[in-house]
Amino acid sequence: MRDTLPFLPQTNPLLSSHHHKHHHFPSLSRHRNLHFPTISSKTITPASLPPKTHPQLPSISHPPPPPLPPPTSRxxxxxxxxxxxxxxxxxxxxxxxxxxxxxxxxxxxxxxxxxxxxxxxxxxxxxxxxxxxPHILTIKPSSLLPIFTFLLREARVNGSDLKRVINRRPRLLACNVETQLRPTLYFLQSIGISEIRRHTSLLSCSVENKFIPRVDYFQKIGFSHRKSISMFRRFPQLFNYSIKENYEHKLNYFVVEMGRDLREIKEFPQYFSFSLENRIKPRHQICVEKGVCFPLPALLKTSEIEFRSRLEVCCNSTLPLKGSPLSCSKHCDI
Structure with missing residues (x-):
């Protein structure tokens, strides 16, 4: 039995009943043999030796680990x-x-x-x-409600127009009332734009980063501060256009190629809203070919049919009176 089950503890003769009366306790070295029996050298074989890295200990049974919870379906x-x-x-x-x-x-x-x-x-x-x-998705309703309230009460947007305003400029819902919408509203009012509800898309813009640099640009090219502000008050959408991609290209063509006076820009800032390649250049070039010069509104605002009709009138008949809407001039005396 000793050879087949080497790990089972055996009764030590020191603890037998006839030694109890002497109250004898074994020494420390002998105490270790209370649980591990002496094994003769004949029982030790290479197969019975445990690995060096794993000390020979009594086998302890552990309960199996609890099963993992089933994965969620979604x-x-x-x-x-x-x-x-x-x-x-x-x-x-x-x-x-x-x-x-x-x-x-x-x-x-x-x-x-x-x-x-x-x-x-x-x-x-x-x-x-x-x-x-997409930023709107992470804004809670408690933060969206003040924006709608601001648009209705302070920007004076009609309730029936509220959806149209948001559809046109969704970014309004991602703006903070205190730090962006209200300061922008005050700036626009301060330069004389009273009907803000017609220009609500501007409310999401930065005064410091967008509005002021554009006003400064027109001052740098020769307009006074008062005249610059007058242009933006006349045509608030002017704030939306890029200085480099819009102002500079169109102004260069206006002065160099068209040879016109900057005073026309002051009276008709809508010039910057028209496509340089698709509207301004083609119409100017055909006017040069025909030897006529239209005021900017007549040159750009009219439909293609109306523009061609005016061009025919100027080229093939007696010139209309100066006050006529068909008026044109061989010289741009505006």
Missing amino acids: SDFQEKMLYLDSIGLDLFSLVQRHPPIISASLHDLKSTVEFLFSLNFTTLELTRILSMC
Whole structure:
């Protein structure tokens, strides 16, 4: 039995009943043999030696580990993806443009979407709005409500026009009332733009980074501060155009190629709203060929049919009176 079960403890003769009366306790070296029997050298074989790195200890049975919980059928990410897909939005595309969406809870996303639905936005409108400005998805309804209140009460937007305003400029919903919308409103009012509800897209712009640099540009090319402000008051959309991509190219063509006076720009700042390649150059060049010169509004604002009709009148008949809408001039005496 000793050879086949070497790890089973055996009764030590020191603890037999006839030694109890002497109250004899073994020494420390002998105490170690209480649990491990003496094994003769005949029983030791290479096969019975334990590995050097694993000491020979009594076998201890452990209960099996609890089974892992079954995986959830859908992760939170999958739930968000399916929910957004149900309203026509692609989660991957939104996350690329606004990464915080990935950490937003499904509950918060639903709250925001349901709040916008409650304002009578259609699914198609909402898809377009959120695609243009994914940041809105991570804004809670409690932060969106003050924006709608500001537009109605301070910007004086009519309730019936509210959806149109947001559809035109979704970024308004990603702006803070205190730090952006209200300061911009005050600036526009200070330069004489009173009907802000007609120019609500400007409310999401930065006064310091967008408005002031554009006013400064016109002062640098020779307009006084008063005249520069007058141009923006006359045509507030002028704030939306790029200095390098719009102002510089069109102004260079106006002065160098067209040879016209900057005073016309002051009276007709809408000049910068027309395409240089598709409207300004072609019409100017045909006027040069015909030897006529139209005032800027007549040159650019009219439809193609009306422009050609005026051109025919100037070239093939007696010139109309100067006060006539068909008036043109061989010289640009504006």
